Amino acid sequence: MTGNNSAVPPRSNEIEVSLFGPGYGESVLIHLGLQQWIIVDSCIDQNSHRPAALGYLENLGVDPAQAVKLIVVTHWHDDHIKGLGELMASCNLAKFVCSAALRCEEFLELVESYSQRSMMRSSGVEEFRKVLDVLKTRKSKYTELSPLPKFAISDRLLWKNPPEAAIPCEVFSLSPSDMSLNLAFQEIKSLLPQEGERKKRIIARGPNHAAVVLWINVRDTCLLLGSDLEESSIAGTGWSVIVDSKTRPDGRAFIFKIPHHGSKNADQPQVWQNMLVDEVMAITTPFLRGSVNLPTKSDVDRICSRTSHAYITAPPKRRRLSKSSGAIAKTIRETVRDIRECTGQDGQIRLRLNLSELPEGTWNVELFGASCDLRHAVLSAQGCSPAQ
Amino acid sequence: MNTAAANLQEEIKDSSESVHEEYLVHADNMRLDSTQFFTEFGQISPDEKWVDTINDSIDSIKRQKESSTPVVILKQPSRPKSHFIPLKKWEGTVLTVLEDSFVARLIDQEDEYSDSEAEFSFEEVPQSDRGLIEPGAIFYWNIGYIDRDSGQRMRASVIRFRRIPVWQSEELETAKVAARHLRETIDWE
Numbered sequence: 001m002t003g004n005n006s007a008v009p010p011r012s013n014e015i016e017v018s019l020f021g022p023g024y025g026e027s028v029l030i031h032l033g034l035q036q037w038i039i040v041d042s043c044i045d046q047n048s049h050r051p052a053a054l055g056y057l058e059n060l061g062v063d064p065a066q067a068v069k070l071i072v073v074t075h076w077h078d079d080h081i082k083g084l085g086e087l088m089a090s091c092n093l094a095k096f097v098c099s100a101a102l103r104c105e106e107f108l109e110l111v112e113s114y115s116q117r118s119m120m121r122s123s124g125v126e127e128f129r130k131v132l133d134v135l136k137t138r139k140s141k142y143t144e145l146s147p148l149p150k151f152a153i154s155d156r157l158l159w160k161n162p163p164e165a166a167i168p169c170e171v172f173s174l175s176p177s178d179m180s181l182n183l184a185f186q187e188i189k190s191l192l193p194q195e196g197e198r199k200k201r202i203i204a205r206g207p208n209h210a211a212v213v214l215w216i217n218v219r220d221t222c223l224l225l226g227s228d229l230e231e232s233s234i235a236g237t238g239w240s241v242i243v244d245s246k247t248r249p250d251g252r253a254f255i256f257k258i259p260h261h262g263s264k265n266a267d268q269p270q271v272w273q274n275m276l277v278d279e280v281m282a283i284t285t286p287f288l289r290g291s292v293n294l295p296t297k298s299d300v301d302r303i304c305s306r307t308s309h310a311y312i313t314a315p316p317k318r319r320r321l322s323k324s325s326g327a328i329a330k331t332i333r334e335t336v337r338d339i340r341e342c343t344g345q346d347g348q349i350r351l352r353l354n355l356s357e358l359p360e361g362t363w364n365v366e367l368f369g370a371s372c373d374l375r376h377a378v379l380s381a382q383g384c385s386p387a388q
Numbered sequence: 389m390n391t392a393a394a395n396l397q398e399e400i401k402d403s404s405e406s407v408h409e410e411y412l413v414h415a416d417n418m419r420l421d422s423t424q425f426f427t428e429f430g431q432i433s434p435d436e437k438w439v440d441t442i443n444d445s446i447d448s449i450k451r452q453k454e455s456s457t458p459v460v461i462l463k464q465p466s467r468p469k470s471h472f473i474p475l476k477k478w479e480g481t482v483l484t485v486l487e488d489s490f491v492a493r494l495i496d497q498e499d500e501y502s503d504s505e506a507e508f509s510f511e512e513v514p515q516s517d518r519g520l521i522e523p524g525a526i527f528y529w530n531i532g533y534i535d536r537d538s539g540q541r542m543r544a545s546v547i548r549f550r551r552i553p554v555w556q557s558e559e560l561e562t563a564k565v566a567a568r569h570l571r572e573t574i575d576w577e
Contacts, residue, residue: 044501105571108566108571109563112563112564112567113563135574148575193560196555198552198554200522200524200525203481203483203524327531327533328475331543331544336506337508338507339494339504339506340506342493342503343501
């Protein structure tokens with residue numbers, strides 16, 4: 001199952017879903033067939049320090065400027081947005097989509113307020129500033145060629161192939177809902193600086209109400225990308241709205257990007273019952289920050305009880321700070337109560353399916369770097385929890 | 389002015405060019421060690437205020453002389469100088485504040501792609517900076533050696549929080565105008 005050569009491009013009639021992480025954050029790259037690609041979120045490769053999706057495409061010999069048709073940012077937390085500015089600059093024919101939560105003037109005010117570099121660091125504002133700069137440049141340079149950016153909301157068609165295309169494709173957003181948008185607007189407003197308030201960086205770690213969930217149809221194959229959308233007790237928000245929607249696209253997905261790193265907060269059993277095929281190919285990335293690593297063992301048990309095809313880009317374990325030695329290491333130990341690296345190992349899960357073999361075709365799973373079977377990841381991570 | 393006082397006054401004049409020296413001032417019942425001296429007369433060297441302080445001292449001596457009060461100024465041996473040899477520096481951002489500690493994200497200043505989280509006890513932060521500990525606050529954490537003239541070497545961990553000015557209404561208004569312009573500049577489908 002482990003991949004041998006990641007540099008082999010997919011065939012024209014092959015669909016590919018690649019999930020990268022967690023060098024820093026996560027990113028999904030999808031080949032829709034016919035050398036058309038879409039990118040969802042962005043993360044940084046630890047070795048090249050470039051957007052993982054971009055490096056991979058170049059490695060395949062694909063020109064991102066021509067081949068990438070759509071870039072979607074599911075939300076603005078920096079573990080989903082790092083390198084986005086470079087992606088946008090390289091894929092200058094791609095349509096840009098982000099959550100409609102970011103259409104409020106307060107978000108732009110936030111970006112402009114924190115445009116001083118040292119203040120932007122550590123938040124998604126820095127990358128978003130770059131994206132807006134690219135969009136401004138496009139307006140003057142590529143008016144004829146560049147598609148207009150678009151906001152994602154519940155059950156909206158974001159992009160589709162031209163009617164004459166041999167492989168029909170459609171990309172829909174299933175969120176955010178109206179109520180989620182209201183909550184997101186309030187959250188953004190609360191982050192705006194006030195006169196006389198001490199300057200500090202933005203720490204946005206609230207619930208991901210306004211994250212964009214994607215539904216992708218490629219001929220008869222459906223994909224569900226769960227972003228970081230969490231289930232919520234607030235009516236009109238979270239996964240329940242998507243499950244109950246009468247206007248979302250029909251079908252059951254063959255691939256499920258598990259939301260929010262497999263956390264219990266993002267689990268909605270009806271998604272598995274109503275929106276996914278049995279034995280769905282489930283993929284996710286670990287989250288290595290805060291007081292807990294995700295997915296936890298109980299998260300893994302829950303996911304693995306629902307499908308035997310679950311994979312993760314790297315085990316959910318953090319490394320102790322390893323680069324220091326001697327006096328530095330000694331002083332660190334004496335000073336802090338605990339210290340952990342937040343970056344794990346790079347990994348890529350690559351799933352490919354030959355569309356001409358449908359409906360009987362099976363997905364070819366290739367695991368690169370630290371990626372592994374989810375069950376194996378837990379065994380690997382055991383004994384490495386932050387408390388130890 | 390007696391000879392001793394004159395010599396000391398000369399010494400003060402000379403020392404106005406050597407701003408790193410420290411003195412003990414003794415006048416009548418007033419005895420000031422260097423800390424009290426600077427508390428009394430202003431900020432410590434090596435900035436230009438020192439010269440003013442020396443001049444103030446000379447004026448003070450003159451005044452004392454006119455009132456026939458004896459003044460004795462003794463030169464103290466220089467305090468051992470020390471210098472910091474940095475080994476490692478991080479920029480930190482406070483993420484969460486707990487009961488007696490805080491969790492921060494750390495970026496190694498030599499590797500901007502590094503990313504760590506650490507928990508620090510409040511005790512590691514100077515008392516004067518503790519009021520600055522809040523989510524989003526920025527600080528620097530230095531690890532290094534302090535070498536002293538005496539030949540001693542000490543390992544040190546130094547945490548200092550940035551004192552960033554507060555938001556001004558002009559800045560916020562500028563951001564508001566720029567945001568409006570941005571909204572009008574970029575067309576959305």
